[in-house]
Amino acid sequence: MNDFASTPALTLLPAVDVAGGKAVRLTQGAAGTETSYGDPVDAALAWARQGASWVHLVDLDAAFGRGSNAPILRKVIKSLRGVQVELSGGIRDDASLEAALESGATRINLGTAALENPEWAADVIGRYGEAIAVGLDVRGTTLAARGWTREGGDLWQVLDRLEGAGCSRYVVTDVTKDGMLKGPNLDLLREVTQRTPKPVIASGGIASLDDIAALRELVPLGVEGAIVGKALYAGAFTLAEALDVAGS
Numbered sequence: 444m445n446d447f448a449s450t451p452a453l454t455l456l457p458a459v460d461v462a463g464g465k466a467v468r469l470t471q472g473a474a475g476t477e478t479s480y481g482d483p484v485d486a487a488l489a490w491a492r493q494g495a496s497w498v499h500l501v502d503l504d505a506a507f508g509r510g511s512n513a514p515i516l517r518k519v520i521k522s523l524r525g526v527q528v529e530l531s532g533g534i535r536d537d538a539s540l541e542a543a544l545e546s547g548a549t550r551i552n553l554g555t556a557a558l559e560n561p562e563w564a565a566d567v568i569g570r571y572g573e574a575i576a577v578g579l580d581v582r583g584t585t586l587a588a589r590g591w592t593r594e595g596g597d598l599w600q601v602l603d604r605l606e607g608a609g610c611s612r613y614v615v616t617d618v619t620k621d622g623m624l625k626g627p628n629l630d631l632l633r634e635v636t637q638r639t640p641k642p643v644i645a646s647g648g649i650a651s652l653d654d655i656a657a658l659r660e661l662v663p664l665g666v667e668g669a670i671v672g673k674a675l676y677a678g679a680f681t682l683a684e685a686l687d688v689a690g691s
């Protein structure tokens with residue numbers, strides 16, 4: 444245990460995914476698999492009260508191109524005093540990016556736009572630096588785009604391109620693991636960290652405190668944090684317990 448206690452802390456980002464004005468969770472990111480968990484502000488404040496330093500906030504309707512929850516997201520961010528927010532979902536052009544930045548979010552997570560509009564993404568990365576992360580949503584080594592409904596190219600080719608653009612951080616999701624409570628894809632995370640010196644945030648599959656401990660062991664390799672969703676909502680463990688194991 445002493446060796447583990449000396450491992451650098453893993454930053455946890457409890458997730459609040461918003462669809463139709465409600466906090467929801469999906470299974471493998473599929474539209475139509477939503478389970479509702481009520482008011483997004485209440486959900487986010489619950490994580491803040493339990494000690495979260497970050498919240499991962501997602502507009503699922505914007506990600507799927509079927510609407511926007513922007514006013515609710517702004518309300519969530521405003522309510523989270525002293526908690527940093529990583530905002531994701533449907534940010535594909537200057538107007539949506541500027542609105543996201545003006546909402547008070549600390550960091551914006553680009554998804555589909557980084558795959559479909561690489562020149563714009565490179566420009567944004569150059570302009571905003573640390574405020575921009577890129578989400579790499581993966582099935583095998585093929586990226587998923589448009590709310591995970593389309594293929595978005597080869598993971599390693601896209602990663603090389605983003606490295607060339609100077610991307611500061613990656614959020615890596617194994618789509619097949621997301622919402623399945625079957626454990627994160629540690630091999631994928633190790634491989635990504637071998638190919639970039641930039642910090643990586645893990646997403647998808649966390650089911651137990653053992654999974655968080657396993658991810659913490661990857662911190663020295665470059666895994667900076669982990670997004671935790673369904674396991675928290677399902678009561679597999681509390682956020683306080685998870686933060687204790689993460690050392691954060």
